[in-house]
Amino acid sequence: MALSTPQKATRAAVVRLQRGSGRDVKERAFAGLLLAATAVGVIVLAVLLVDILVDGLGRLNWQFLTAYASRFPERTGVRSGITGSLSLMVLVALMSIPLGVGAALYLEEFAPDNRFTRLMEANIANLAGVPSVVYGLLGVAVFVYLFEFGRSLLAGAATLTLLILPVIIVAGRESLRAVPPAIRDAGLALGATPWQVTSRQVLPAALPGILTGTILALSRAIGETAPLLVIGALFSRRSDNEPWNLLESFTALPVQIFNFVSRPQEAFKVEAAGAAIIVLMVALLAMNSVAIVLRNRFARRW
Amino acid sequence: MTTTPRVEAPGRPQAQTSARLLSARPRPGEKVVLGALWLCGALSILTTVGIVVVLFVDASVFFRQVSIVDFLSDTAWHPFGGLETGRFGVLPLVTGTLLVTAIAVVLAVPLGLGSALYLSEYAPTRVRRILKPILEILAGVPTVVLGFFALLFVTPLLRALFGVSTVNIFNAASAGIVMGIMIMPTIASLSEDALSAVPGALREGAYGLGATKRQVALKVVTPAALSGVVAAIILGMGRAIGETMIVAIAAGNLPTLTANPFSQIQTMTAYIVQAVGGESPRGTLSYQSIFAVGALLFLMTFALNVLAQRFVRRFREVY
């Protein structure tokens, strides 16, 4: 290009910028394709929710929420599933929060940098990838038979606890890591012991994040079905589960859903299952909302 | 006023700084607490040891009766007849698992990658802030609900499209499609993390050379994040192989050595759920077969996890 015509070159470039060229069409098509790929997820979620509402809303009423399971679809209900899931949730929270937060505190605040620590860390990452049904097998062999809990609420809760522990540990460590090291230095420089700094400054500062992660992990536990089936949760139980009756047999909402959907009659497979799914999804939604509110409420700027 | 004179004293008398004052106070409580925290961490190792022992002890009982060669080479799986009439070839379960996983991956990789690229390179912040939670919700839908969706929405759709005679009520395609939906958010979110970690300087360098957005996304950012993206896909595969409820509900319980996506199959996970559901009392051969299948499943997902972590590490080394 001749040096004497910079204006011409600029003008040409501007024209190129303005006009739709072949390249421009390709650009737009590509962007559209990516947007479409993203939209698939959104659309499927919408369809899924609508499908569930259409199938289940008609069957959802007070009777359905308060009745025990029955072999007559019009008389069946999810009362035992709800009490079972709530009992599981209480027990899982009681077990998994101290264990998970304890492990996170150890790894993030105290663990020396040695081979055993690295083994622990690699191990937790691997545990997060173990299929839930395998946890069920562990639960059967260890909790049901070895510890002789039987096919009980306690066995189910213990199994779910092991299942979500890696999630809680990872979330806990992230929240602890977000607490600036300057806070720890400040505490130690005042002559506080490492545990005093951890328990009085670091842990309270990380607590909202830990709680958010824990609630999300619990919401995963509440929807888990496979390990409970393996443990031997009942499909139907004609009494309530209570968290303090540890060694009683139990059922849970997702197990009941599986049972409904496995039956041949449409009234079970479609309507009752759909209605039970609505109950489960509302519970999940509530838990997630709490987690999000917590996260936003206590979002800290250091 | 409960102030001690010590606090009031302006200077420190020399006596206070004796060596005794600097020496350690016993803090037995802290030792106990630390020990307890260590135990919490060690529990995770105990869990892994427990899984390995449980799976392989019961599996070894199984393999004392059924040869490992038969297990891996026989093409039929009829475990409930006992040693005389039963067949213990795990291949149909493995192919069933792989068929569903393949369908899921074929669907989820383009969708997940596309979403990841859109979110990291194209989407305005406001759109991102809406889309990401939606994908999180999708990832959080319980799999029993997804199984219901597969059986009662996707399967009828497939049967309407391809014919009732072609598509079995229980089939691999329906389960695979829904499983693809399930792992898509995982792949999208992990890939997006990898894409976003690519330094902005790389992009700016390419833009400076006159590259378009598409060229930057495809030829600069994606290759730079490739090992992270591969790790995301492998982790997604691992989740698909280990997923239970979707296949237990929608893919059926008929171990079949087939590549036909519309026929009924059984996956390893679905077999485990079916077999523990009362048909296999403890001590029977079919009870032990559950652990043999479980051990194989564990090995497969473990291998994928290790592989994925290797890719993650490679990605981290670069950035």
Add this chain to the structure above:
Amino acid sequence: MNHAPTAAPADRTPAAPAEVPDRAQATDPGPAAVFDVEGLTVFYGGRAAVRDVDLAIRQHEITAIIGPSGCGKSTLLRCFNRMNDLIPEARIEGRVAYHGHDLYAPEVDPVQVRRRIGMVFQKPNPFPKSIYDNVAFGPKVNAMKVDLDEVVERSLKRAALWDEVKGKLRDSAYSLSGGQQQRLCIARAIAVDPDVILMDEPCSALDPIATARIEDLMRELSERYTIVIVTHNMQQAARVSDRTAFLTAEVAADDDDHRIGRLVEYDLTETIFKNPSDPRTEDYVTGRFG
């Protein structure tokens, strides 16, 4: 070791010829030593960060540690309250005596050391709690049998913050300005009634007005406490300190990227700034280098 006559600034007062010991010691022994450092070398991951430091910190004085970045000023400071212990790969050689007792003796508990030797950091680092709780934390964890309200009030008064916060002790410490936060950190350090206060570039994140307030405060505090301050700001050292230690960074013989801090000169501040005995100190304080 008389310094060579150099082209001195006009206002320079001639220093009295003094007996300079062979290790870099203060010319004027002054009050009793709080810290006595002998042959201190600090290693980070096997490489020396500071080598062969000898100096004595004297009671109720303000000692400034100056030098170019990377000369190990902060590393040296953190030896005085064993904050370097928190870095797993850090190791020291030599001796740091505190009122004659080896700080690094095996029976010494770093927690007890830090209880007596407070520290203020480069960036204000209040706890994410109320102003009151920030100050009360130290007395609480040290189980001091004191009236907390009183300690909080007195500490805040000594840190010249009381008048600004007395009506809002329950407010978050994060609601304060940067300079106020740093004074809160000083109040927090005072609350445990320490013997020494270490300050690691306490004004580097503050504006000039806030800096001036902290400097005034330091002079007031030096009546009660021994203060060691690390600063990259020579004027600050000249304004507030009684003695100044000048460190420099030497390039390691085997590795161009590795710098080792060395104590060049340690003397009364006035001597360091007006009549240094080492040409490197003179170059630094006159701005010819660093």
